[in-house]
Amino acid sequence: MYFGTVLLSNIALAVTYGSAFPDFKISSRQNSCPSVWANISFELTGQFATGLGYTDSARAAIRAAFHDCFSGPGGCGRSLILAGELDWDINSSIRDIGNTLSSMAMKYSVGAADIIQFAAAHAIKTCTNGPTVQILIGRREWSTPAPQSEIPGASDSSDTLLSLFAQKGFTDVDLTALIGAHTCARQFTTDLATADASLDRTPGTWDVAFYQQTLGGTVPFSFQSDVSIMHSTQTAPIFQLFAGNVAAWE
Template identity: 35%
Template sequence: MKASTALLLVGWAATRAFCYPGLSRAMAELQGLEGGQSSLGKRSTEVIGDLASMPDDALTPSGTAIKEILAGGSANADSTTYTPPGDFLSATCQRILLCVWHWVVVELRAAFRDDAGCTALARGAIRQGFHDAATWDRDSAYGGADGSLLLNDEELARQDNMGLAEIAAQTRAWHAKFAPYGVGMADLIQTAALVATVSCPGGPRIRAFVGRRDDARPGPAGRLPLPFQDAPELLALFAAKTFTPGDLVALLGAHSASAQRFVDPARAGTPQDSTPARWDTRYYGETLAGDNSTILIFHSDSSIAAYAETRARFRQFAAVGGQILWNPAYAQAYFRMSMLGVTNLNNLTEITWVLPLAQ
């Protein structure tokens, strides 16, 4: 990377990090966590949204399922599938939520999988889902998984959303086609992220719910992680979103299916592990190995890999058999991500059965 580019991005990152609302409080929370091996497998069990204050006897079946997952249950879906009663153009299909979403997912899947594995659009959809949802934290009056990333031009144009133009344009086209049949932007973004994940060979099938409220207001700025941040800042950033250090390590594994373009423009297209079309744990091992010649290792990733609070978990995922640990950990953490800022969780509807099966 040219020195001038590096200095510009580092300065931008530092400014964003230290202007981050709630940083001091989140850092204090992290200092209260148990260190070392005792916190290795810890995941967040904090219930969020409307479910946090709702008694169990007021929960719908969806609300019950979502609360159970957030509180510690598995987010992995079984192999149950859905058979539509007809094609998308049939009047019968258009009256049935699952049928409409079945045909949405058929289009997504066609764009997200090819003979090599998951496509560049799939990788973009995974990142897009994160960038829409992660504008929320406990200090936010709004934001989160609300579709705002694509419902206004201001948010999409932010520097931390560079590289999303292609998947954003395609998602907006899908939305224009399916919105008349009840498909919202927030749901489309998150469903696309889940379809993209399971379209990657090895990727988990994560339970899916729809019914989020769209909000066109630009999400709060300064809530997304930056590739030049150090581990303590990143842990504080994610703690404010209700994630544990272990959750963050699991979420970083999505870089397994990533090819950067703007962190180092001179190496645009360089992946973050050697198998970007597959969902595997090579990212963890190759980040630890530190060979930056064939892949591009973000400073933020190497910092998390080496930090006392996260390095053991990082190495667990890198070790033989790490995929068995990582897939459910990622599913749980991303499920939480997809619900950030959603205030009507009890009224969502499950559509898991329309998702492709894991490969």
């Protein structure tokens, strides 16, 4: 594989060209990032970070990548945009960013599946203390909708979630670590009475406050699914570990 790095507006993204997966059909490999991704990065920077801080578009971009990857046979290339899944009610909170990324994919002539994952990596890095995420460019794209039932819900039990994620190859540790992304999240549709409530008190910072404050009951809002993971005998010790050890979570 070859790696390129986009450096723009204090954003560093490592982009991988080529693939470890034989299903991906790549016509060529490159050892530098095409300028188109720098142009996309510049445009995303304007959407994800403002004078008011970390934006809801950035949060939606992270969630969109998860929804695009998790269900259906195509993995992170199905794609959320091409399969018409933005019309689903469960995707209402990511519809705007999905439409924005769809327009950008056409504008810059890049893959819809690629731009979804690139935008998520960009959004994570935009978050204060957010890590640099290496992503693959060159995904095969799918236009067949996936089963909606495969997307985890905010009220799912730990048993349901552990089963769903195990089917995708995620361990208990993986699942508990993944929900830590809620450190930069807000909810808009689960409870309309508290729309815009954050899931920890520092929603613009990538940290373990989500675990700490969920355990302490001091978060502005909690998904029932997160609370269930916190209490599950399988994941409670992991949840508690991450609350006290940022290095373990990272």
